[in-house]
Structure formats: structure tokens, C-alpha cells
Amino acid sequence: MTEPASRPPETRHPHWVYDHGTEPDPRFTLANERTFLAWARTVLGLLAGAVALHSFQVPTSEGVRDGVVLVLVLTAILCTVFAMIRWARVERAMRERRPLPAFSAGFILAGALLLIAVLLGVALLF
Template identity: 50%
Template sequence: MSAPERSRLAQRLFPDGTEPDPRFTLANERTFLAWTRTSLAFLAGGVALAAFDIDGLHPDYQTAVAILVILGGLCISAGAAVRWVHVERAMRTGRPLPVPAIIPVLSFIVFVSLAVTIVMVAV
């Protein structure tokens, strides 16, 4: 009995290598879903910041932080998809797993959002 044919999308995304242990592929997928949940939380937080008036905060600052948080959520979502593909390719070809570039990006977004929030509260 031969192995089933992979879909055209799978052949296009993963042209080289062999199928990894399904446990590793599923673990990679769970990590992707966790990053997706994080991005949805950022998007919801940004929408909430934009939707509700916060007493004592300048509306321009509030809008700036809301946009920054929403953009952060979009970056996290895109980064999660790219990371999933890179990790899957590395597992299929037996290469070391790539360093997660999304973590410094997320840290920067959180730092800038907190800095702007502190400035908003202090003003």
C-alpha cells in the first residue's frame, strides 16, 4: 500500500523532505493556534480601546494605542503563519528549528503600547 498523495498546496509549501511524526506536526499546529488566539486578543483589545471613551485620556493618544495594538495583532497573526511554515519545512528536511522572530516583535509592540499608555496617564 503506497502513501496517499499530498494536496497541491502541501506539495507547493513543502516540496522537499519527508513527512514528520504526526505528533510534531500537530504540536506545531497547536503553537500556531496559540499565536492566533493571542492575535485575536490583541485585535479585540485594540477595538475595545477605540470603541470606549476613557476619562482623562486624550482621544488622539487613545486612538494611537488602539491602532498600535490592532496592528500588533495583525503582525502576530501573519508571523504565526510564516513561523508555522518555516518550522514545518525544518522538520520535514531535518534542519534545526528556526529562531522565533515573532517574540522580539511582540515584546516591542507591548513595550511601545505600555510606554504610550504611561504617557497618556501621566498627561
Template identity: 50%
Template sequence: MDDRPSPPAERRFPRSVYGHGSEPDPRFSLANERTFLAWIRTSLALVAGGVALEALAAGIHPAFRLAAAVLLVVTGAVVAAVAWFSWSRVERSIRLSRPLPAPSLGLPLALAVLVTAVLVGAGMAVA
């Protein structure tokens, strides 16, 4: 086991997170990281779903299929970006012993999936 101290805050990335507060219980940081990685997996699934939808052309009107595919890919990209900012906000709050910020991805993601489902359904009805 390595007993060396962790690197100084000025050498850890991102400094906007690690340059504040004190080292928290590692379990909290690791839980925050697992949440971040779960959102990244969700992001990858959305992008893959958008690519698959467009590539497979599964009996859906082309305009609706393209709109749904683009919506999924863009949502995947946005989820990845927001996941990073959410991770940093939560980590900074943990380090400063402040209340955690409210989750920010649930409602927008649910709306994007709902709109995608409507587009695919409408595209199947028109085709």
C-alpha cells in the same frame, strides 16, 4: 479509523511546505500547529484589545488612545502574518530533518506591548 494514505504532496496546501522532505512524526507537526494557533489567539487578543481601547475611551487622551489602539490592531495583524510564515518555516525544517529556525515573534511583540503601555500611561497622565 481511516487507513487511506495521506494525499500526495501536490494536492496539499501549501505545496511550499508539503512538497519537501518526508512525513514527520505527527506529534511534531501537531505541536507546530498548536504553536501557530497560540500565536493566532494572541493576534486576536491584540486586535480585540485595540478595538476595546478605542471603543471604551477609558479616560485616556484621545490622541494617545488612538495611537495605542492602532498599534495594537496593526501588531495583531502582523503577528497573524508572521505566525503563518513561522509555521511554514518550522514545518519545512521538520520535514527536512533540519534544525528549527529561531523564533521571530517574541521581541517585536514585547516591544509593541511596551510602547502601547507607555502610550496608555502617558495618555492617562495628560487626560
């Protein structure tokens, strides 16, 4: 019976995450990936709202509408960056058996959504 061909060591990116610690339980890694994908769905929703607001010419002053669209797009960009950083920090913490990092991105997103809601509410009233 012959030995199976040995495979070269797996190279995973980013190295600053995967080259540290030991492999965590796959369930935790998959949960971390699902959380990242939930953030990606949030970003898609923000971008869809920006496109809809811009395309359908919601009856407000053009400057306010453009301002809200800009805030939506900037929030989507920030959420994307925060999601990537959060995924990497959680993955590395699990690999190094350290406590998980604090959850601050959610508070930033909530503040941005509150600002957007207030701007839209004011725009629609006047």
C-alpha cells in the same frame, strides 16, 4: 476479497512546505499547529483590546487613544503574518530534518507590547 479503492495522492497546501522532505512525526506537526493557534489567540486578544479601547472611550486624549488602537491593530496584523511564516518555516525544517529556525517574532511582539504599555501609561498619567 477485493482491494480497497485506491485514493488519489493527497494535495496539501502550501506546496512550498509540503512538497519537500518526508512526513515528520505527527506529534511534532500537531505541536507546531498548537503554537500557531496560540499566536492566533494572541492576535484575537490584541484586536479585542483595540476594540475595547476604541469603544469604551478610555479617558485620555483622543489622539493618544487612536494611536494606541492603531499600534494594537498593526501589531495584530504583524503577529498574524509572523505566525503564518513561522508555522511554515518550522514545518518545512522538520520535513527536511534541519534545525528549527530562530525565534525572533516573540521579541518583536514583546517590543510592540512594551511600546503599547508605555503609551497607555503616559496617556493615563496626563
